[in-house]
Amino acid sequence: MIYAYIAVMAITTYLVRALPLTIFRGKITNKYIRSFLKYVPCACLSAMIFPSILFATNHIISGAVGLLVAILFALRNKSLVIVAASSCVAVYVTELLMTLI
Amino acid sequence: MHKKEFSAGLIASLPVFIGYFSVSFGFGTMAVSLGISVFEATLISFTNLTSAGQFAGLTVISEAALLFDMFLTQLIINSRYALMSLALGQKMGDRFGLGARLASSFVITDEIFALAMARPDPLTVSYMLGLGVLPIIGWTAGTFLGALVGSILPASLATALGVALYGMFVAIVVPQALKSRPLLWVSLLAIFFSCLFQWGPGLKEVSSGLSIVISTVLASVICAFMFPISDEEVEA
Incomplete structure (x- = not known):
């Protein structure tokens, strides 16, 4: 029975990804639709970052520190790896300090 | 390849x-x-x-x-x-x-x-x-x-x-939003909507996946009308 669940899960997820990519193959010319699609990535990432990052750690404060440190490093145009790593270190150190206090 | x-x-x-x-x-x-x-x-x-x-x-x-x-x-x-x-x-x-x-x-x-x-x-x-x-x-x-x-x-x-x-x-997101005013607006609007889903009355029931979709669509639609890209602009 579990394999039926896994099959439904995998097929549904794949079709959600594959159908739009294979059906709409032409270049969209309408400028509003093109603007919309241009804005989707930035909107989607922003909506996923905040406020979820605040609840991704053990405490809302360590999540906020992780976010702030990431923004700071991103403002200095550091690479993806550096920004991601500094954010992890910030969260780890913050939570360590919080258990000490 | x-x-x-x-x-x-x-x-x-x-x-x-x-x-x-x-x-x-x-x-x-x-x-x-x-x-x-x-x-x-x-x-x-x-x-x-x-x-x-x-x-x-x-x-x-x-x-x-x-x-x-x-x-x-x-x-x-x-x-x-x-x-x-x-x-x-x-x-x-x-x-x-x-x-x-x-x-x-x-x-x-x-x-x-x-x-x-x-x-x-x-x-x-x-x-x-x-x-x-x-x-x-x-x-x-x-x-x-x-x-x-x-x-x-x-x-x-x-x-x-x-x-x-x-x-x-x-x-x-940060470098993109800094470079372009429309993208800054898109980002802030999307964050505003996703905060609404988190803290708005009665909206906590909406699944996180769905609330991301709705926030993305609303922010992108609003900005598509506020800042439509010009026809000459060629996408890479």
Whole structure:
């Protein structure tokens, strides 16, 4: 029975990804639709970052520190790896300090 | 297959590989605690390659709900991928035939999509496939190890590693929003809507996947009308 669940899960997820990519193959010319699609990535990432990052750690404060440190490093145009790593270190150190206090 | 393009994709996906490994580790641990075998948990990760959808799928399985419930849950939580596919399809252009599109579809995740769209150079099939390989390996191997050894990794370390993906998102969004006023507006509006879903009265019931889709659509539609791109503007 579990394999039926896994099959439904995998097929549904794949079709959600594959159908739009294979059906709409032409270049969209309408400028509003093109603007919309241009804005989707930035909107989607922003909506996923905040406020979820605040609840991704053990405490809302360590999540906020992780976010702030990431923004700071991103403002200095550091690479993806550096920004991601500094954010992890910030969260780890913050939570360590919080258990000490 | 262009070797240079492929390895450029591999290198760009390194942070995703690390992030996926740690997040899927948690997934593996959780799956086993719900009575799912190591093999089944690994199979789920290998065939789905999605975080939110899989975590929700575990709930459906552990509640022994209807298969239709599984279908509906995955459809709603993963509906953001349909939007991403649409946007990505425009960037792929004629270089991507049906086969390349069917293969690329499998690796459309939040992170890989972000990397593909953030690339200033035109997207190639080799680059796209290069982006996908390590994340699949990281996601599957992390699940396998997580299911196998459970809670050996200290919880504090696992939590900290889980933030890696958010850090990567920030690194992609911030420079874009600084460079272009419309993108700054899109970003702020999307954050405003997703905060509404988190703290707005009665809106907490909406699943996180769906609230991301609605926030994305609202922010993008508003900005498409506020700042339509000019006709001459050529997309890379």
